[in-house]
Amino acid sequence: QKEVEQNSGPLSVPEGAIASLNCTYSDRGSQSFFWYRQYSGKSPELIMFIYSNGDKEDGRFTAQLNKASQYVSLLIRDSQPSDSATYLCAVNYAGNNRKLIWGLGTSLAVNP
């Protein structure tokens, strides 16, 4: 059973701080990793994806991938109240009809 695990939270950080969101996955055959953000009542929106070990930065967001530890994280610098949402980690397995395996999401609250 392929699984993706996230801490459900809520994770609460003050405005301006760094929020760190974590995700682990069970299958070493995983090839691509995604972070989506979902506001209440809305559909998920892509934040970023990462394929290779190491860090990938996009604005205030940094994704970190460690395939040896089967761990992917998302850092949000200078957190804003507008970042308050549920963050979903998803993993794409080759040969799995290209569907994503989803974590249950981490709820983030950024306090002004």
Add this chain to the structure above:
Amino acid sequence: GAVVSQHPSWVICKSGTSVKIECRSLDFQATTMFWYRQFPKQSLMLMATSNEGSKATYEQGVEKDKFLINHASLTLSTLTVTSAHPEDSSFYICSARLAETQYFGPGTRLLVL
């Protein structure tokens, strides 16, 4: 780029009627689209994978005769909820795959009375 639309955004119908939801990739072609359902306060649940020109692949427990999926072109997939009942009331979301990434539509909120 990579914009996905859904129509309608919300629909209210009577029990026993059928409802069709459209999912379109506006600026790219998608051989594969996905249909999800999400109940309040719950996680996304994949219902089926829609492949252009072939039959959809349904997840375990999803009734293929109740949730009809058609993917007749590279930019359009439709989900028809047949003989809808109140327990089908939910948030239905489609996504379209471009390379390895799924881009989501805004979702359709269905309320069955």
